[in-house]
Amino acid sequence: MPLRRRDDAQSAFTIWTPVLPDHNDQLTRLLDELGDHIGTSARLPFVQMDTVHYASFAIMADGAGTPHLLFEGNVDGPARAFLERLVDVAGPTIDEIYEHCRGYPRTSGRTPADVVAHLCAHDIGADVFYVAWSGRTVAEMRREQDLRLHLQALLDAPGNQHLRRRSPQAIHRWLVRQVEQDPELTWAFVPSPRPFRVRHGRKLVLAGAAVPGLGVLGLVAAAVLPGHRCRTWTARAALVALGGTLGALVWRLRSHERADDRRDTARAVDWRESYAAWSANLGDVRSREDVKGQNHIASVQAIKAGTFRSGLLRLVLGAVHIVAGFIFNRGDLGGIASIHFARWVITPDGRGLVFLSNFDGSWESYLGDFIDLSAIGLTGVWSNTDNVVGFPQTRYLLFGGARDEARFKAFGRAGMVATNVWYSAYPDLSVANIANNMAVRVGLGADLDPAAAQAWLRRL
Amino acid sequence: MGKLERSDVQGLVVSGYAAMHHARYLLLRVVDPVMARRWLGRLADRITNSEAPGRRRCTNVALTAAGLAALGLDEHELGTFAVPFQEGMTAPHRQRALGDVGASDPATWAWGGSHGGDGRCSAADLHVLLLLFAPDERTMADVEADERAALEADGGLEVVLSLVPEPLPGRLSVGKFGVEHFGFADGLSQPTIAEGDDGSDPGRGRGQPAPIAAGEFVLGYRNGYGRLTPWPELRGPAGPRPDFGRNGTYLVFRQLAQDVAGFWSFLDQATREDDDEPSWARMDALAAKVVGRWRSGAPVVRSPHADDPSLATANDFGYAGPDPHGERCPFGAHIRRTNPRDVLGSAGPAKARELSDLHRLIRRGRVYGPALDDVLGGDDGRDRGLMFMALNANIERQFEFVQNTWCNNPKFAGLYHEQDPLLGNPAPGQGTFTVQDRPYARRVRGLSGFVTVRGGAYLFLPAISALRHLASRG
Numbered sequence: 001m002p003l004r005r006r007d008d009a010q011s012a013f014t015i016w017t018p019v020l021p022d023h024n025d026q027l028t029r030l031l032d033e034l035g036d037h038i039g040t041s042a043r044l045p046f047v048q049m050d051t052v053h054y055a056s057f058a059i060m061a062d063g064a065g066t067p068h069l070l071f072e073g074n075v076d077g078p079a080r081a082f083l084e085r086l087v088d089v090a091g092p093t094i095d096e097i098y099e100h101c102r103g104y105p106r107t108s109g110r111t112p113a114d115v116v117a118h119l120c121a122h123d124i125g126a127d128v129f130y131v132a133w134s135g136r137t138v139a140e141m142r143r144e145q146d147l148r149l150h151l152q153a154l155l156d157a158p159g160n161q162h163l164r165r166r167s168p169q170a171i172h173r174w175l176v177r178q179v180e181q182d183p184e185l186t187w188a189f190v191p192s193p194r195p196f197r198v199r200h201g202r203k204l205v206l207a208g209a210a211v212p213g214l215g216v217l218g219l220v221a222a223a224v225l226p227g228h229r230c231r232t233w234t235a236r237a238a239l240v241a242l243g244g245t246l247g248a249l250v251w252r253l254r255s256h257e258r259a260d261d262r263r264d265t266a267r268a269v270d271w272r273e274s275y276a277a278w279s280a281n282l283g284d285v286r287s288r289e290d291v292k293g294q295n296h297i298a299s300v301q302a303i304k305a306g307t308f309r310s311g312l313l314r315l316v317l318g319a320v321h322i323v324a325g326f327i328f329n330r331g332d333l334g335g336i337a338s339i340h341f342a343r344w345v346i347t348p349d350g351r352g353l354v355f356l357s358n359f360d361g362s363w364e365s366y367l368g369d370f371i372d373l374s375a376i377g378l379t380g381v382w383s384n385t386d387n388v389v390g391f392p393q394t395r396y397l398l399f400g401g402a403r404d405e406a407r408f409k410a411f412g413r414a415g416m417v418a419t420n421v422w423y424s425a426y427p428d429l430s431v432a433n434i435a436n437n438m439a440v441r442v443g444l445g446a447d448l449d450p451a452a453a454q455a456w457l458r459r460l
Numbered sequence: 461m462g463k464l465e466r467s468d469v470q471g472l473v474v475s476g477y478a479a480m481h482h483a484r485y486l487l488l489r490v491v492d493p494v495m496a497r498r499w500l501g502r503l504a505d506r507i508t509n510s511e512a513p514g515r516r517r518c519t520n521v522a523l524t525a526a527g528l529a530a531l532g533l534d535e536h537e538l539g540t541f542a543v544p545f546q547e548g549m550t551a552p553h554r555q556r557a558l559g560d561v562g563a564s565d566p567a568t569w570a571w572g573g574s575h576g577g578d579g580r581c582s583a584a585d586l587h588v589l590l591l592l593f594a595p596d597e598r599t600m601a602d603v604e605a606d607e608r609a610a611l612e613a614d615g616g617l618e619v620v621l622s623l624v625p626e627p628l629p630g631r632l633s634v635g636k637f638g639v640e641h642f643g644f645a646d647g648l649s650q651p652t653i654a655e656g657d658d659g660s661d662p663g664r665g666r667g668q669p670a671p672i673a674a675g676e677f678v679l680g681y682r683n684g685y686g687r688l689t690p691w692p693e694l695r696g697p698a699g700p701r702p703d704f705g706r707n708g709t710y711l712v713f714r715q716l717a718q719d720v721a722g723f724w725s726f727l728d729q730a731t732r733e734d735d736d737e738p739s740w741a742r743m744d745a746l747a748a749k750v751v752g753r754w755r756s757g758a759p760v761v762r763s764p765h766a767d768d769p770s771l772a773t774a775n776d777f778g779y780a781g782p783d784p785h786g787e788r789c790p791f792g793a794h795i796r797r798t799n800p801r802d803v804l805g806s807a808g809p810a811k812a813r814e815l816s817d818l819h820r821l822i823r824r825g826r827v828y829g830p831a832l833d834d835v836l837g838g839d840d841g842r843d844r845g846l847m848f849m850a851l852n853a854n855i856e857r858q859f860e861f862v863q864n865t866w867c868n869n870p871k872f873a874g875l876y877h878e879q880d881p882l883l884g885n886p887a888p889g890q891g892t893f894t895v896q897d898r899p900y901a902r903r904v905r906g907l908s909g910f911v912t913v914r915g916g917a918y919l920f921l922p923a924i925s926a927l928r929h930l931a932s933r934g
Contacts, residue, residue: 152903155900156903163899164899164900166899167899168899171899171900272540272690273539276539276540279543286553287552287553289553289556289557290553290556290557290864291556293869293870293871332806335805335806335807337805337806360871361864361865361869361871362557362861362864362865364856364857364860364861364864364865365861365864365865368818368857368861371685372815372818373807403685403687404685404687405683405685405687405857406687406689406690428876428877430871430874432871432874433871433874433876436874454898454899457899457900458785458896458900458901460900460901
């Protein structure tokens with residue numbers, strides 16, 4: 001099988017379309033029906049398309065309260081190619097869904113190309129896109145799972161128990177021979193290319209950060225080292241301007257945060273009561289949770305008013321996007337090893353911050369990970385947003401906030417909507433499982449010393 | 461927020477009443493709220509607090525959400541209690557998260573489910589749990605007679621169910637520790653409550669793990685995040701009581717039936733070798749891998765090859781140093797799942813311990829039903845198991861998390877497809893348990909669900925002052 005270049009292997013699309021007035025209930029019913037049978041559905045056959053990792057449909061309101069249909073895709077290769085295929089295999093269902101949305105091409109003379117163009121035109125992408133295993137395709141993940149099961153079956157076979165008495169290297173060699181003799185498994189020895197951003201991402205970020213860093217260092221050097229008086233004073237002035245600007249920004253941030261705190265203290269209704277009243281909406285969300293080992297979050301929070309907050313949020317999202325894409329692209333996001341695909345995206349009206357995540361385990365354990373392992377990152381993003389609960393009090397953008405466990409969990413819940421359709425290509429594989437399977441395959445093709453052979457065997 | 465107010469906290473929080481060898485758990489239904497409140501007011505004077513628990517008789521009491529409603533709390537007031545308590549253990553999504561499906565489905569429970577045995581013990585009928593303890597059989601009979609007489613005299617409640625745990629010490633007890641029906645010392649790893657203002661605990665025993673913030677187990681004190689877990693507040697027209705929940709906590713109560721014959725028959729089948737004879741040594745060794753401790757309680761991580769009763773109460777161990785690959789204590793072993801100690805995800809040992817400590821439980825269970833004498837001789841048809849009780853301030857982050865994210869989670873510690881080998885509920889004979897080993901892991905097959913849930917409820921264990929307040933309302 002020819003291997004294509006996959007430097008930008010997975011794509012995220014977020015198709016955001018307004019629902020027609022009075023069509024909300026019909027659309028919800030249709031989506032629920034499709035969602036109930038997503039594992040076997042011929043109407044929406046994600047299960048037969050081996051290029052989609054996760055997909056979902058949910059309905060959420062924009063800043064003006066207008067309900068929008070959100071179609072999330074995490075796919076191998078470009079979004080357009082996937083959507084073309086989807087329209088090809090499920091055109092009637094796509095029509096059925098999007099006829100409840102504004103602006104869908106009219107029935108007469110509608111071509112598949114029109115539909116794809118319409119969907120692409122409404123794709124708002126992702127401001128932050130996190131992929132646990134950058135560059136790993138669905139097909140590869142499934143094959144590697146089969147390979148591991150095959151190797152385990154060989155080891156567990158009653159007739160092969162003599163292997164236990166042999167050295168790890170000998171067992172490794174024996175397994176390699178078994179695989180070599182199987183023409184179906186030749187792919188296992190073909191190295192899987194690692195995407196550019198996985199190989200070089202950390203270096204690139206370091207280099208990128210070095211440029212402004214060196215610039216400042218240079219200014220400091222010019223300001224303090226003996227030299228031409230004009231140069232020294234220009235450098236000093238630049239440093240003062242830089243420091244002043246930063247100081248002014250921090251001061252503005254703090255005054256925004258203090259104003260938020262004052263409003264919070266003056267709340268007419270305590271956040272616990274607001275949450276208790278709101279949580280009547282939670283039934284639809286809870287009824288879909290913990291059905292499989294993986295779960296989905298679809299949520300939208302209101303971005304705090306004013307250009308300062310929206311500007312700051314975009315800045316933070318940009319930084320998180322770089323960190324997520326170039327540094328944390330090997331199975332964990334700052335210590336959280338349970339996220340397969342996640343994104344933040346700002347709605348086109350600029351008023352809502354959508355969060356979508358496909359993760360292992362329960363909501364409670366996921367939110368616990370947020371608080372225990374990445375409170376700073378989550379606070380940096382969500383402290384710029386608001387909902388009926390209100391984000392917990394935050395200092396200097398990053399501190400406090402998510403560490404207020406009870407309120408942060410209530411805040412997280414209060415933005416959620418029910419995911420009507422949710423598809424996972426590998427509901428039985430955790431992020432750690434995928435990593436282990438990958439390492440089994442890589443180790444199979446490698447020449448292992450005794451210690452490495454023992455470490456490899458532990459994976460089986 | 462300072463020191464734990466022991467005189468206001470019910471004694472069960474600090475003691476399992478080990479000297480009280482006998483116990484009765486009475487489940488009550490409120491018939492007349494006015495009379496029931498009067499009874500509660502008198503009961504408050506008899507409640508054993510945490511100052512000097514364990515004298516002649518001990519009495520504690522807990523309430524369900526249905527019970528609080530029956531006593532007259534309005535919807536708004538009930539809305540200030542923790543959500544799992546309000547919804548109950550049997551809410552469909554909680555049932556799923558807890559793994560109470562199949563044979564453990566609440567629809568089949570003897571009490572606390574949707575139907576509840578003979579129809580009198582459904583979740584809606586269970587209002588009050590009265591916990592009675594006494595040192596000997598005669599005193600126990602007196603205590604129960606006295607309490608039943610008090611219930612009759614005030615007339616506001618009826619006994620719908622009386623649960624009778626086996627007397628302590630169990631037939632097989634090791635020292636002061638009870639032994640549960642599978643044959644293992646139980647209740648060894650109890651968290652110590654950090655009671656002092658500075659979080660230190662002068663009573664910390666040698667070789668015991670560091671104490672846990674009091675707010676993890678009692679409402680009104682700083683929890684593991686240094687915050688106050690929200691507690692129930694009463695603000696209704698019946699008189700505001702914003703600190704109603706202070707010095708109270710939540711009690712998780714479950715009746716867990718154990719299939720002792722099934723467990724040992726599995727161990728026997730899984731350890732047969734060429735001679736096809738049962739081997740107690742091999743069975744014990746596999747059982748120790750399943751539990752993570754030998755029968756005496758000695759942790760397999762400390763004593764990997766044979767039981768060592770001198771380590772029976774050892775609790776100052778971790779896994780990161782001696783056993784990073786699970787080759788001594790398997791990753792999926794019961795005690796490694798229920799408390800992973802210093803190995804959790806990619807966190808370093810210190811951070812992992814800090815994270816594990818956010819999910820601790822105080823356990824106060826007692827065994828019920830007669831011991832099975834011949835564990836390989838088939839089932840005798842008698843009901844036996846554990847009256848499981850756990851105290852925690854945050855049911856979602858503590859009890860439910862341990863049950864869902866650690867015990868039931870097939871992906872725990874990088875595993876693929878197995879649950880806690882003791883508590884899991886695989887289809888009969890279809891479960892797997894991976895024993896990490898050299899040169900490669902052994903997969904033990906043929907596990908069944910050895911533990912079945914027969915009843916359960918989330919309860920609130922109020923402060924003694926809160927009981928008096930409840931009694932004074934209306």
